[in-house]
Amino acid sequence: MTHATTGLGRATKTLLALTCLATSMGASMGATAAQWPDKPITIIVGYAPGGANDVIARFLAEKLQPVLKQTVIVENRAGVASIIGAQAVARAKPDGYTLLMGASGPMVFNHALYSKLPYKPTDFAPISLTGTFPLVLIANKDDPARNVKELVEASIRHPERSNYGASAASFQLITELFNEATGAKFSHIGYKGSMESVTAVMSKTVSMTIIDAGPAATGINSGKAKPLAVTSAERMKQYPDVPTMKELGIDATITLWSGLFAPANTPPEIVKRLHAEVERIAATPEARQRLESLGVTPVASSSPAQFSDQIDSEIVRWKEAARRSGVKAD
Structure with a gap:
């Protein structure tokens, strides 16, 4: 009986200690949140x-x-x-x-x-x-393809030298779905940022990229890249002469x-x-x-x-x- 009472006492003390600790931690977290930010x-x-x-x-x-x-x-x-x-x-x-x-x-x-x-x-x-933001398909300014149709046809004729840059899984999957929808043969090359993909297009390292509009604008405004299509539901006001993918019959109306x-x-x-x-x-x-x-x-x-x-x-x-x-x- 004495042993049972002692065990119960220890258990009660442990429970009380844990309760106090939890209360203390909760109070500490509340105080920390109240003081945020202090660095x-x-x-x-x-x-x-x-x-x-x-x-x-x-x-x-x-x-x-x-x-x-x-x-x-x-x-x-x-x-x-x-x-x-x-x-x-x-x-x-x-x-x-x-x-x-x-x-x-x-x-x-x-x-x-x-x-x-x-x-x-x-x-x-x-x-x-x-x-x-929508995406913009860009190619090098000197690429002989004048539109998406001609760019796709060139990739089918020469798959060994047709590729695209992508720095994110989103760009990669969307471009692979573009390949599937159009029959294009562009191969993936990975980069660490959108601007790296744009630079690769500008330097002719890759054939094209489907990329967010901001970095795309850098390449376009430099005169070294040209926009061929956008993934927005309607034409972008920045590029009123550039068709949407939907206009081209490609199911790729996408906003990230x-x-x-x-x-x-x-x-x-x-x-x-x-x-x-x-x-x-x-x-x-x-x-x-x-x-x-x-x-x-x-x-x-x-x-x-x-x-x-x-x-x-x-x-x-x-x-x-x-x-x-x-x-x-x-």
Whole structure:
């Protein structure tokens, strides 16, 4: 009886200790969230500088600094398919100081194309969709093909020297579906950023790329690349003479996106604060002017829950598209 009482006493003490610890940890996390931010914040971009993701991240960093009263750093961790950057944030401490400017590629398309990834959708807390953008098919300015039809025909005649650049799973899968729809024979060459793919087109290293509109504009404006088609539902106002894929009879009406993420289990107060600030910034005339000039449409009305639901539905859609086409990245 004495032994039983002693065991019960120890168990009770242990339970009380654990309860106190949990209460203390909860209070500590609450205090930490209340004090946030009290040091610099890093937004990781999984691509080389110059792409839509990078541009949006830098614009947000610039506008977040004065309202958060902290330095906001953009860090490019470039790697094929943005896996390195996404993995870094998935493994980061969920304290609001390490964020990801994630795109459709690593957050949706990678799950459709890679059988194994070092992160899962549940490793992230979606904060806000920030911008959407169509893609532009560009070729070298001196390429004899005057339109998509002639470019495709050239690839069929000479598959051994026909290729495309892609820095993300999204661009790769979309281009492979383009190959399937048109009979084209372009082979994939991987790059670490959209601007690298554009530079490869400009230098004639690759035959073409289907890329986000901002980097595409750099090549086009340089006079070394030409646009042949866009994936938007309607012609882009920047390129009124360039047909949509739909006009050409190609089923490739596609808009991609960029959004802000935190590691899973980031305190909800921090996610809520960041969402409110991003939403406010995206609604400003300056955001519309600066981002639309790059072919990006700011999004100012996407809650974390809506963003999460969108990601889940898109993963299902593109997994099915990859399965039907047989496209795999590994």
